[in-house]
Amino acid sequence: MATTEGLRVAVIIPAYHARDTIEQVLNGIPEWVDAVYVVDDGSGDGTSALVQARRDPRVALLSHPVNRGVGAAMVTGYSEALRHGIDICVKMDADDQMDPAYLTDLIRPLLERRADYVKGNRFHDATALRRMPFLRKVGNAGLSFLIKAASGQWHIFDPTNGYTAIHRAVLEMLDLKRLHPRYFFESSILIMLGALGAVVGDIAIPARYGSERSHLSIGHTLLVFPWLCLRDGVRRVLWRYFIADFNAVSLFLLCGVPLTTFGIAFGAYHWIRSAMEGALTPTGTVMLSVLPLIIGFQLLLQALVLDVQQAPTRPLQTDTHR
Helix, strand or coil, X not given: CCCXXXXXXXXXXXXXXXXXXXXXXXXXXXCCCCEEEEEEECCCCCHHHHHHCCCCCCEEEEEECCXXXXXXXXXXXXXXXXXXXXXXXXXXXXXXXXXXXXXXXXXXXXXXXXXXXXXXXXXXXXXXXXXXXXXXXXXXXXXXHHHHHHHCCCCCCCCCCCCEEEEHHHHXXXXXXXXXXXXXXXXXXXXXXXXXXXXXXXXXXXXXXXXXXXXXXXXXXXXXXXXXXXXXXHHHHHHHHHHCCCCHHHHHHHHHHHHHHHHHHHHHHHHHHHHHHCCCCCHHHHHHHHHHHHHHHHHHHHHHHHHHHCCCCCCCHHHHCC
């Protein structure tokens, strides 16, 4: 049995059409876990009946009458856990891809107060990585950079990994209603944590892939995720560098964004105009575009470097929890 230092641990399982795997997932949860919340997100395949048939007093069923998404299911689970005084909330999917043998490793940084939020990383294990479906590898690699930039958590990888653990002290700081209700949930919580300055830990945890089918559409991901990263990333930057604080990054952004925008717009206008008129653009006009563009780009690059260097290192839970 793991030593949880007196902290209560709960596993939250968002379930949607998980009749074939939910029992295996529940059977694998260690005895030292204090509570298990299964959130049936509008399944119509009998998932709820299997959960209700369990004799384990730790297992509680929460149900959505219609499918609202994995994020909405997790918000329901988080809210219930907070209401019952849970200290550490673990997210474990119902598809049996997350090995409960790594549960102790996942929560250890929280117990030792080295992190506020911990997530699995499937890319540390070369053997497991070779077994990962090709499209998942490509998608995770592309999304990783976008979410790093949006969240400011530059040290993490595999940001869409759903095997996570969060400390109550930080969970209480989050505006749960603003978390994305569907598959952008894991990314949106990372961006919120970045805005708060929370410490996020990465733990090597290989995934287990079976015959289950993902409900996530690749096309939908490619179309929607970049826009959501841009929107939430801008919000994170505005909050962290203009509302909660004002520092060198703020100054670089205030100067770099207008200069870069002016250089691109001014240069594009005169390039199109000269092309239509068939006339050469004067050297002075070219320099009026190039100089602001170069200077603005350098300022934005410096802001990026400082954003990487200012990654939080002191967990918020050390200041807010017993």
